[in-house]
Amino acid sequence: MGTFSGISTALSSLQAQRVAMDVAGQNIANVSTPGYSRQRVEMTAGIGVDVSSIQRLHSGLLGDRARTESARLGDLNVTSAVLTQIEQVFPEPSTSGFQSKLDALWSGFSNVSRDPNNAAARIQVIAQANVLTGWLNDAAEQLTTISTSQSQNLSNLVTSANSYAQQISKLNIAIGLTPEGTSAINALMDQRSFAASQLAEAVGGTYLIDSANKMSVSLGGAAFVGPSNYATLQVATTAGTTSVQWSSNDSTAVVSSGNASGYLTAINTTIPDWRADLDSVAAALASKVNTAQAAGFDLSGNVGAALFTGTTASTIAVALTTGSSIAASTLAPVGGVASLNGSNADAMAALGRSAGGPDELYQNLVVSLGYATQGAAQTAQTVQAFMAGITGQINSESGVNIDEEMANLLTYQRAYEAAARVLTSIDEALDTLINRTGLVGR
């Protein structure tokens, strides 16, 4: 044992405790940093003590599960949000919704039936028909707006997914160049797993870390991020169908989860489906009323003309402008004198109760939309709770606890003090040896 070896032992301890205090400080500094994993100093005994590595406390398995669930949740959240927006187009039950407007139209026909020569009652029907077509046009317009905003969201999302992919790829390279077991590589790995979790929420995908610590990401088997390169996605719309494509060859990328999947479902399926239901309400209104009109005679004794034109919610319009055109009578004019019979108007008033009529179709739409919205919100909530459990476990594994860090800090500080005391003791011993011995007879 060398004379001065004790000094280097104490020194190694001083250095190790300093590193440990730095790491505790780093942990405390990042107590609220998203994606940060706490670090721990691994010390091994040698001559003195060695800091063998700075460990990053992170479970790859939990990270994987969190990515899968957040991709699922990303999909469900978008679906639920879109349904909620669609539901707002149909504000029911209310006294000012489409149902009450339909009720008013049927009442209007009943008023004409009661009093076929009352011009006010007749013009009221035309006015109410205009209210209905106005509402239908507006609802169709709102659905278009929702669809457009989802397309916008999708293209923003794809842009940020591309930037996350690029980030992961760059971090892969940086991690390859950084020595293992250091704070620096830990920080890079935290950044990479944060980028991966954001990417998973956006587009889903499969995440693998190879033996060389490179993360690769694939979508439906096609590589998005490789060990040293990355691909780019783009949004394309062909023949009315929107898809996410690989920019390199314009082939469709498989996006089965994440926000992107939610947006794609909304744009390609959900919104068109509800629009089709709305269109069938408009078509039923037009066909039922027009058929009934054609079966009767108006105030001038002519066969009733179609009240509505157009068969979709966006194109339906009122064709008649004068109240006298309402075909209230079932009886043909006799000798040029029109009949004041109101039976046909009465039949039109009853259209509100007809099977397959606009009322029934509209009620079915509202109710099934209600169930769909409710179901989507509940599913999202369930996955949210599951996700919270996983986040809890990740936090338990990787999150910073200030109490724990303070206790560590105390330990390291005391150890540092003790090592310093050791140094002082050795110094004093050496002082005794060097300066005070061999002085006999001086």
Added chain:
Amino acid sequence: MTSITRLATGAQSLQNMDSVGAMSKRMAQLQEQISSGKAIQRASEDPGGTRSVMTLRAEQTRMSQYAQNIDNGLLRLNTTRTQVDSVNDQLFKSRELVLQGQASNSTASSRSALAAQIDVIASSLLVAANSDFAGRALFTGATSAATAYNAGGTYIGDTNQVTTRVGDSGSTVRIELNGPEVFGVGGANAFAVLTSIADSLRNTPANLAANLTSLDSVITTARGAQATVGSRINQLNELRDVSADRILSITGALAAVEDTDLTKTIMELTMQQTSYEAALYATASIMQPSLMDFLR
């Protein structure tokens, strides 16, 4: 799942925020229910209830429409009754005049005076026959002709019925009487009979007996009309009561589905507030202390 053994400081506050957030969301929902008075704000809150509300509201609108139809029908029938009553009175009066003309002490000049009175009755009957309700001739059937009888006392309306809807399935009630139902048919109608009575009084008193038979048959028709109008008015009055009951029960059903149960909701809100405050208090006391506070 592994159990959570260590708690990260950040996670603690996140979890607390989640549960406090969920509570304040539920409170907002309850407050909305109380302030709007409606238990269902959106279809997704209760899709089944939404369907009930929509169908009940449609039914409510229909029932009030039927109630209006009944009131309108009653107005028209009451006007009809007034006219039919006066027609009956005048026909009775003309019967008395015929009897006076047949009396043994009647003279040519007295009969001529009676004939003049018959003429007056005939023209006043024509006014009654051409009377209108809300701009529409009362006794014309379903035509849009402005009058039921022309100046010669010939019926120019039709015999199509005018009905009004008082219920959902097939329930319509006739709310008019056409000319022939009140005044008799064709050549035997009141106007033709009165014309021939006036003629007999002036020229051929011998025909008065035959005239009286014709007049009696006209009177029978008019009295029948009186009875018909009366029974229809009764029918509509009863229907009005039924419809009022129906509207009341629909309103009740609607309130049960869509109105906020205030007692229940306010109680739930109070409970929610209590747990919200407790959660806030707990969050505040959990998040405050750390070892930092005790190390100096």
